[in-house]
Amino acid sequence: MTQENTTTFSSPKDVFKSRLTVSDETCPIHNIELVSAFGREPICIECKRTALEERENTLVEEIMKEQNRINTYDWLNKHSIYLDQTLQHVSFDNYKTNDSETKANKEKALKIAREYYQGATYNTIFTGKPGTGKSHLSMSMLKIVNENSKPYKKCLFVSIDEVMRKIKDGFNKRDSMYTEEYITNLLTSADLLVIDDLGAETGAISSDKMATDFTTKVLYSIMNGRMNKPTIITTNLTSREMAKMYDQKLISRFLRGAEGHAIKFDKTNDKRLSVEF
């Protein structure tokens, strides 16, 4: 038989193989020969595989870490519901203590915040007239808990009248995201929640208005879902006004563990007014 003169085409794999040279060096770790491809530096296949695997694991770990951060740490910025945008800039650092009451209240708030990021589950209640710094201090607490909790906690600040308004607005819109279910889930899922300005959702506080059945029902679902989680409540209501507005069972949910964790502004004046009267 005569050899035919044919042209053969090599596959990329064959080309690669033909350019692979085995070196006489061995890997001290894996005790196998090093190989070199296309005249490059000889490498240990096992070392290379391990390095690639490690890189992949690190990448996956980083993605998971980022995902976890989005699902926890980012809550405060992403899911909080309030209108007063100045709250974005408040902190313990810019909270002024010009008198004994603000000084004592700041210290108390800081102490409680530290206990929260260490896992305390009792509620805190801020009381006092409007403009005395209740929202400022409660948001400052959230920020410090958000920064210092390990693992991260889901921290959330909601102005309760804005929340109720959003649910009610949603009644007339077919695809509103703020359904009662969404809000209840959001507020019960938070690890630390501030319910800001309790009572404002019922309208004029000075009138003897009672919370509507709907408001009561929503607040109940939220507070029942938070029996093992801390809630910070701020309110302009006095205890007498609160008793008129909500039923006793709901009030006891609001005040769960709050004995010794009430922060009162009795003497502080409205910080928004430059003229005192």
Ligand SMILES: Nc1ncnc2c1ncn2[C@@H]1O[C@H](COP(=O)(O)OP(=O)(O)O)[C@@H](O)[C@H]1O
């Ligand atoms: N001690 C304080 N130091 C600095 N700013 C304060 C202080 N108390 C209140 N404020 C500011 O005054 C305004 C009203 O306070 P806010 O926390 O909204 O009062 P409240 O919630 O009691 O009605 C906010 O802009 C707040 O940042």
Ligand SMILES: [Mg+2]
């Ligand atoms: Mg307020």
Ligand SMILES: [Zn+2]
């Ligand atoms: Zn090796």
